[in-house]
Each structure stands twice: as structure tokens, then as C-alpha cells.
Amino acid sequence: MAITGHSSRDACPGALQVHHAADGPLARVRLPGGDLTGAQLAVLATSGGGVLELTSRANVQVRGLKDPAAFAAAIAAAGLLPSASHERVRNIIASPLSDSAAFRRLIRELDAAICAVPELADLSGRFLFAVDDGSGDVAGLGADVVLMSRSEHFAVFAGTTDLLLRLPPTEAIHEAVEVAQNFLRLSEGAWRVHDLPREIFPGVPAELSKPRTSGYVGDFGETTGALVPLGRLTAEQAMVLAEAEWLRITPWRTLLVPKGTRLPEGLITDPESPWLHVTACTGSPGCAKSLSDVQADARPIGAPVHWSGCARRCGRPRGEVVDLIATTSGYQRRAS
Numbered sequence: 001m002a003i004t005g006h007s008s009r010d011a012c013p014g015a016l017q018v019h020h021a022a023d024g025p026l027a028r029v030r031l032p033g034g035d036l037t038g039a040q041l042a043v044l045a046t047s048g049g050g051v052l053e054l055t056s057r058a059n060v061q062v063r064g065l066k067d068p069a070a071f072a073a074a075i076a077a078a079g080l081l082p083s084a085s086h087e088r089v090r091n092i093i094a095s096p097l098s099d100s101a102a103f104r105r106l107i108r109e110l111d112a113a114i115c116a117v118p119e120l121a122d123l124s125g126r127f128l129f130a131v132d133d134g135s136g137d138v139a140g141l142g143a144d145v146v147l148m149s150r151s152e153h154f155a156v157f158a159g160t161t162d163l164l165l166r167l168p169p170t171e172a173i174h175e176a177v178e179v180a181q182n183f184l185r186l187s188e189g190a191w192r193v194h195d196l197p198r199e200i201f202p203g204v205p206a207e208l209s210k211p212r213t214s215g216y217v218g219d220f221g222e223t224t225g226a227l228v229p230l231g232r233l234t235a236e237q238a239m240v241l242a243e244a245e246w247l248r249i250t251p252w253r254t255l256l257v258p259k260g261t262r263l264p265e266g267l268i269t270d271p272e273s274p275w276l277h278v279t280a281c282t283g284s285p286g287c288a289k290s291l292s293d294v295q296a297d298a299r300p301i302g303a304p305v306h307w308s309g310c311a312r313r314c315g316r317p318r319g320e321v322v323d324l325i326a327t328t329s330g331y332q333r334r335a336s
């Protein structure tokens with residue numbers, strides 16, 4: 001198998017490397033583990049163009065920026081831009097329900113360790129780390145490196161590491177960073193581990209976990225999970241959520257808050273809602289390639305469905321999903 005190399009730096013947007021979308025500059029702000037405070041959410045809501053999108057990596061996209069430089073200054077002041085050089089590579093998803101201080105600290109320490117290695121600024125903005133609490137909820141989401149909790153220890157999956165490794169947290173972080181460094185040395189322009197032949201760089205074993213397709217809606221002890229339909233929050237909704245003591249965005253376009261937090265209209269806490277199984281790309285007017293206003297068209301169809309404005313199917317979740325793709329004569333159905 002040949003290496004799937006790329007001739008140029010990936011165009012994945014960041015907070016500083018903004019993407020020029022049809023509705024204006026778009027910034028993607030990395031939130032390792034999906035964690036942010038209400039005050040930080042308020043900054044994202046007020047310093048952008050009014051629409052926030054939750055991504056499948058538990059990050060936030062801010063659309064329609066009026067002044068990208070002022071936006072960058074505002075989020076830096078709010079503590080959302082700890083490293084200008086590494087801002088696009090702080091891609092860490094983590095099991096959202098795991099609340100232990102040690103687990104959340106490991107996510108922050110992994111983030112800091114990635115940012116402390118200058119060469120890792122050259123990873124693509126698509127390279128992904130996952131920290132799983134042992135439940136398997138994020139291990140199956142296609143990360144390049146997985147740290148899997150085994151009681152007090154962690155196993156690190158990817159690269160040349162021993163799949164039975166039991167490492168204390170600090171060593172697991174060190175190992176994960178080393179895997180990323182090794183990947184960069186071998187990558188020859190590849191962006192992701194799966195772009196390389198397995199004999200050169202073994203990826204995360206496919207059998208590690210089945211992808212979870214929806215995430216944490218309803219009450220879980222002292223935590224409430226709410227679906228943000230289609231992952232899109234208005235500034236007004238975000239400002240209500242900003243009253244929360246803490247927030248955690250999940251890779252399934254849901255967010256967790258302390259139980260009893262006031263939720264804005266439009267969010268869904270019914271775990272049986274058919275909207276749990278509906279995703280959509282940005283569509284018109286945000287994307288010039290779109291043949292339809294996908295966000296307005298999207299609705300439940302009785303099976304997991306992803307609505308797209310063109311065949312690229314951006315934001316499609318992993319797992320079995322019906323694709324509905326806009327054409328000049330309506331939506332075309334394609335089963336996975």
C-alpha cells in the first residue's frame with residue numbers, strides 16, 4: 001500500500017488560520033476534552049458573528065467573524081489560545097462523563113505536553129488524540145492515538161507500542177507524544193495515521209471499540225446532557241448557557257452541564273428524541289459548494305441520517321448512517 005501523502009499543509013481551520021467561508025471568516029477553537037467555562041463560552045458568543053457550531057471533535061467553530069484579529073485577541077485573553085504555534089493540533093477528545101480530577105488533569109497535561117514539543121506544531125490539524133475512561137465511548141471515534149484507562153494505569157494504542165501496555169499517567173502522556181513524533185518522522189506528508197501502510201505505522205486496532213453514534217442526553221447523576229440540534233447554537237442560546245458553572249462539549253454535538261442549570265430554548269434533553277440521530281453539514285449560505293440550505297432541510301427520517309449539501313459529506317458521523325445528499329433535483333439517498 002502506498003503512502004497517502006499530501007503536497008501541502010492541510011487547510012484545517014484554527015483560531016488564527018481562519019477559513020474564508022461564504023458567510024465570512026470562520027475560526028475553529030480547540031477545546032481539549034471539550035471543557036470550557038461559562039465565561040469562555042460568552043467570549044465565543046460575543047466576539048464572533050453570532051453562530052457557534054459544535055464539531056465532531058468537541059471543538060467550537062465560530063462563523064462570520066467581523067474582525068479575526070480582534071477575535072484572536074479576545075479568546076487569548078480568555079485563556080482559549082494557550083499556544084499560537086500549536087493551536088490547530090490540540091485535538092483531544094475525551095470521555096465526557098468522566099469527572100474525576102485525575103482524569104481531567106491528564107487531558108490538560110497531555111495538551112501541555114503536545115504544546116511543549118516544537119516539532120508537533122507540524123502535525124496536521126486533523127491528527128487526533130483520544131483519552132478514554134475505559135468505557136470505550138471515544139476510543140472508536142477514529143483517533144490516531146488512544147490513551148485507554150485501565151484502572152490507575154493507561155494503555156496507549158497506535159504506532160509501535162505494545163497493546164498490553166500499563167503505564168502510569170505521566171508515562172502514558174510521554175508515550176503518546178512520542179508516538180506523534182514518530183508519526184511525523186515517518187509521515188512523508190501524510191496527515192493521519194491511517195494514511196500510512198500498517199506495516200510502517202500500525203494504527204489504533206479497529207476492534208478497540210465500536211463507534212458510539214449519539215452521546216449523553218438526559219440526566220446522569222449530578223450532570224445533565226443536552227442535544228444541540230445539528231450542533232448549531234445561536235449567540236442568544238450560548239449566553240444562557242454561559243451562566244453554567246461549567247460546560248463540556250461532547251463529540252456528538254451534545255453538551256454537559258451541572259444538573260439544574262438553566263437551558264436555552266431549542267436544546268433537547270429527551271434521550272428518545274429522533275433528533276439525536278440527525279446530523280447535517282453547514283450547507284447554504286455558509287458553504288459556497290452547497291446545493292441547498294441543508295440546515296433548514298434536515299429532519300429525522302426514522303434512521304440515523306446525515307444531510308449534506310454536496311458529495312463531500314462534511315461532518316458525517318462514523319458508523320451506519322443514511323446519507324441524503326443535495327442535488328439540483330432534490331436529495332439523493334445513499335446508504336452506508
Ligand code: SF4
Pocket residue numbers: 281282283284287288289290291308309310311312313314
Ligand atoms: S458537504 Fe459540501 S456543501 Fe456541505 S459543508 Fe461540506 S463542502 Fe459544503
